[in-house]
Amino acid sequence: MATKLKLDAPLGRHHISIEADGLKQLFMASGFFADIPTHCGNCKGDDLMLAGKKNAGFDFFTVLCRTCRHELKFGQRKEDGGLFLKLDDGWVAPYKKEGGGNPRPAQQGGGDQHQQEDDDIPF
Secondary structure (H helix, E strand, O other): OOOOEEEEEEEOOEEEEEEEOOHHHHHHHHHHHHOOOOOOOOOOOOOEEEEEEEEOOEEEEEEEEOOOOOEEEEEEOOOOOOEEEOHHHOEEOOOOOOOOOOOOHHHOOOOOOOOOOOOOOOO
């Protein structure tokens, strides 16, 4: 019989309760949440939430800043379906069809990058 364990992990100003059936599972879950930032990489706010959405048959997962609406996206491993933070993409601005937001992470920053003119939604 496995021992039930519970741990609270920080997520910005909130806490997530993790329950596991043993130490190994608790370590795996707490290690995952330890990688999630506690402050937004854009506005430095701490009002973060985990968000998920479906589009075109795919599932998308993010850490969303409730203050500025920037997102830090997760990728999903093909082997086991597990999630990982896409830290190389950084915090992505919210998409705005009328302009002003960056629909793709590659368009962030200055320089001679050109805005894409189609209405593709990035997720």
